[in-house]
Amino acid sequence: LISSLGNSTFENYVAMESGFTEMAYQMSAHVLTLGYAIMLAGLLYFVLTIKTVKPKYRISSVLSVVVMISAFLLLLVQQQNWTGMLSYDADSARYMLDEGADLFNNGYRYLNWLIDVPMLLFQILFVVTLTKSDFSSVRNGFWFSGTAMILTGYVGQFYEVTDPTLFFIWGTISTLFFFHILYLMKKVISEGQEGAPPKAQKYLGTIWKLFLFTWMLYPGAYLMPYLTFGGLEPVLSETLVVARHITYTIADVGSKVIYGILLTLVAQEMSKAEGYDFEHMENAL
Numbered sequence: 001l002i003s004s005l006g007n008s009t010f011e012n013y014v015a016m017e018s019g020f021t022e023m024a025y026q027m028s029a030h031v032l033t034l035g036y037a038i039m040l041a042g043l044l045y046f047v048l049t050i051k052t053v054k055p056k057y058r059i060s061s062v063l064s065v066v067v068m069i070s071a072f073l074l075l076l077v078q079q080q081n082w083t084g085m086l087s088y089d090a091d092s093a094r095y096m097l098d099e100g101a102d103l104f105n106n107g108y109r110y111l112n113w114l115i116d117v118p119m120l121l122f123q124i125l126f127v128v129t130l131t132k133s134d135f136s137s138v139r140n141g142f143w144f145s146g147t148a149m150i151l152t153g154y155v156g157q158f159y160e161v162t163d164p165t166l167f168f169i170w171g172t173i174s175t176l177f178f179f180h181i182l183y184l185m186k187k188v189i190s191e192g193q194e195g196a197p198p199k200a201q202k203y204l205g206t207i208w209k210l211f212l213f214t215w216m217l218y219p220g221a222y223l224m225p226y227l228t229f230g231g232l233e234p235v236l237s238e239t240l241v242v243a244r245h246i247t248y249t250i251a252d253v254g255s256k257v258i259y260g261i262l263l264t265l266v267a268q269e270m271s272k273a274e275g276y277d278f279e280h281m282e283n284a285l
């Protein structure tokens with residue numbers, strides 16, 4: 001298998017070795033479709049609610065709009081990549097790797113994160129007020145570690161089947177940058193809570209928990225072929241392939257859409273505390 005599939009991801013290996021059952025194939029296709037449909041719905045939400053916050057907070061909504069559009073396009077491509085690589089084989093009643101089709105790859109996701117990750121990290125800086133940290137040094141830290149985390153992970157994911165050692169080395173380097181991001185985000189949220197209205201403080205606490213949970217799902221998806229008892233051998237199972245699609249979709253909806261909505265709620269509370277009350281305004285929406 002390695003000689004014909006090389007450094008492609010484990011989805012292709014499963015497709016060639018055993019193929020996918022109807023359920024595994026369809027669930028994957030559906031969950032990818034759900035993903036891009038939600039991004040479009042999110043896009044509308046962020047456009048329609050932009051005037052419910054004071055002008056100085058609106059950059060947060062604009063960044064959510066940027067993220068929605070790029071994620072929408074990426075997930076559409078990803079869904080077509082999935083359906084395009086497989087074709088139904090009536091003899092075995094399975095979807096098998098299609099001769100001559102493009103192989104499936106998650107690399108599109110990683111490069112898409114180069115846009116989304118910095119945007120999501122900057123976004124919160126336009127809503128909270130930092131009490132101690134310096135805005136531009138936090139911004140640069142987010143930008144540097146975000147980019148380094150993604151690029152090292154991008155290199156690593158090519159080796160998930162062919163070279164587990166390299167896969168884990170690149171994954172570990174990437175994780176160091178990830179820890180730096182978590183450290184910065186914790187600091188931003190704690191400072192942001194100081195002096196914020198009580199409701200905004202509560203939303204910020206929720207944002208931290210959501211952030212921690214959803215961002216951890218991405219390294220979980222990276223590790224997917226190793227998450228069962230396979231030890232240092234990747235496990236080529238269709239269950240893990242479906243689990244990876246579902247993990248990515250939950251992570252995407254949480255880290256982009258729900259996160260953006262919670263930031264909008266924080267900005268609405270801050271706006272209200274500063275005398276901008278959209279609930280009692282004409283033409284607010």
Ligand code: RET
Nearest residue numbers: 116153171174175178215218219222255
């Ligand atoms: C990688 C490689 C393995 C180690 C770690 C990773 C972390 C990835 C993260 C990605 C977040 C992406 C987001 C995208 C939203 O559009 C690169 C998988 C730690 C945290 C939030």
